Amino acid sequence: MMTDAATLAPVQPRRRALALSGWDTGVGHALMILVSLVCVFPIYWMIVTSLRPENAIFSTRLWPDAASLDNYAYALRAVPMQRMLVNTFIVSAAVTAVQLLSGILAGYAFARWRFRGSAILFGAVALTWLVPLQVVMIPNYLLVARLGMIDTLGALILPHIASAFAIMLLAQSMRSFPTEVVEAARMDGGNHWQILWQVIVPNLRGTLASLAILIFITTWNEYFWPLLLTRSPENSVVQIGLQMFISSEGTQWGPLMAASTMASLPILLIYLVLQRQVISSFMKSGLR
C-alpha cells in the first residue's frame, strides 16, 4: 500500500498542471479564433456584398439569398478594371524590382565599403524614412510635371525607385552576413560585383522575398500619389478605379464591393501562397 501511495503521490500535481495547461491553451485558441474572425469578417462581408443584388445590398443576412455576378459585370463595364489591374501590376512589379535593385546596391555599399562620411550618409538615408509623403508630394509632383510625365505609369514608378526602408533592411542583412565568406570570395578572385551577386544575394533570398512582398503590397495599395498623377482611367491604377464608384450622388455599394474584391484578389493570392514570407516580412518591417 505504501508503495502505491508513494507511486501515486507525484502524479496528481502533474495532472493538475496538464489540465491547467489545456485550459490555457483552450482560452488562447478561443481568443485567437475571435481575433481572426474580427479580421476576416470585413473581407467576407465585402465578397458577400459584391454578390448581392442591389435591392438587398444592405441585408444583414450572412449569405445572399440569390447570389449573382451582376455587380462584377457592371464594375468591369463601368470602369476599365482589367486595364487598371494590369497597370497596377506593372507599377507594383516595377517598383518592387527597382527598389530591390537600389536597396541591394546601396545596402552593399553601406555594409561593405568604408568611405568618408558613410555613417552620416546612412543616417541621412534613414532620416528620409521618417519624412511623410505629404512633405515630398509637391516637389515630386513639380519634378514629374517638368519631365512631362503626368498621367503616365512611369510617373507612378519614378519617385519610388529607392526606399530608405529597403536600403536599411538590406544593409543590416549584409552586415550580419559572415565576413569570412566574403573574404573567402575575395581570396578566390571575386570582385565586388561578383561577390554581391554570386555570393551574398543568393544567400539573402529569404530577406529579399519578404521585402519584395512588402514592397509589392504597399505599392498595390497606394492611393494618394496615383490620385495626384493620373488623369485618364486608362493610365490609372485599381485603387483610383474603386473611387470612381463613390460620387456625390451616392455610393454604388455592389459594384464597389465587386471591384474591391477584384482589387484584393492578387494580394489575397500572394498571401495564401507565401503566407510565411508575408508574416515574416511584416515582422521584419517592425513599425510599418
Place this chain on the structure above:
Amino acid sequence: MSYVSIRDLRKSYGDVQTLHGLNLGFEEGEFVVIVGPSGCGKSTLLRMIAGLEDITSGEIGIGGQVVNDVEPANRGCAMVFQNYALYPHMTVAGNIGYPLKLARVPRAEREQRVREAAEILGLTDYLDRRPKQLSGGQRQRVAMGRAIVRQPRLFLFDEPLSNLDAKMRVQMRIEIRRLHRRLSATSVLVTHDQVEAMTMADRLVVMNGGRIEQIGSPSEVYARPASAFVAGFLGAPAMNLLPATVDREGILRADMCPDRMLAGDLKLPSGTELTLGVRPEDFTVAPAGRGGLPAQVDLIEDLGGMRVAHCQLPGGYASAVLPRESAVREGTHVSLIPDVARLHAFDRVSGQRLAEVAVAGADAGRAESDARSEAFAPA
C-alpha cells in the same frame, strides 16, 4: 632569399599598435606554424600576408615580389578559414570550383580539377551535397579543396582545426601534414594550440603582444626557450617557473626555500635574481627529505600515458611527471629534485633567457643522483 619575407611590419588600429615591427621569412616548401595566445597578433599577421588586412608600415614579399598593394587573389596564396567560410548555397563541387569559375577556367578543365581535388581529400562521394549536409571535418576538407584547386604556392591556414572535436582535430592535423608533403607548397598555419604547433611545424614562430618571441624548430624551441613566456607557453604540462637567486657562493637557491641548494658551479654571477624554469618531466619525485624542493602532492592527473603530480610548495605550486609505477599518492610529502643539466634561467625583469645554468659535478648533481636511486618504490 625567403619565399615569404616580412620586413619591419607594423599594424595599428588608431593609437593602438598590434604588430611592432616584425621581421621574418618563410622558406619555399616549409611548414611554418605561428603560435601564441589570443590577441598576440598572429591572425592579423596572417591576414596581412593574405592581403585581407591593410599594412600600416613595412613590407611583405611573396616569391620575390613586394605585395603590399596587390589584391588578395593575385598574391598566389590560398587561405583556409577558421569557420571554413564555405558558400552555403553552393554544392561541394561548386565551392571547390568557384575560384576556377572566377578565373574563367573552361568548364571541362574545371570539372577535371575539382574531381582531382576531391579525390585527394576523399570528397568524391559528397560533390553534390551542400555544406550544411556535411560534418565539420568534411567541411574543413572542402575548404582545403577550394584552396588546393587554385594550385597556389602559399597556403595560409587560420586556426583551421579549432572548430573540430578532439579526435577529428588529430586526424585533420595528420591530413594537413600529408597534404603539405604531397603538394610541397609553403604553408603557414596560425594556432593558439601548442600541441598543434609542436606536431605540425617544420618551424615555429612564437608570438606574444605583437612581437616575435622566438623562431625555431619545435625541438629547439622546446629545449631552449628564448624567454620565460615561450617556456611557459609551450609544453604540456607547462614548465614550472620559480623565482630563484644565485647566492654569494654561486649556489642556486629557490626563493621559496632558500635553505635548499638546487645547483652549484654556475656560469651566472653571484647575486643574480632570476626565474628558474624546470619542465615537469625534469623533476624527480623522491621521498621527503632527500634534497631539492620540499612539497606535498596536492593532486594527481592520470593522462593514461603519464601521470602528473601537482604539488604544493612552501610558496607556490609546481608540477612533476611521475613514473607510471610510482607509489606516490595525493597528500604524500615528497622532494622535487630538478635535473640540473636541464634547468632554464630567465631574467626576472625582461623574461629573456640567461646564459646556461650549466653545472658540472656539483653537489646538487650528486644529491640528485642519490635521490633518483632512492625514488619511490613501485606501488
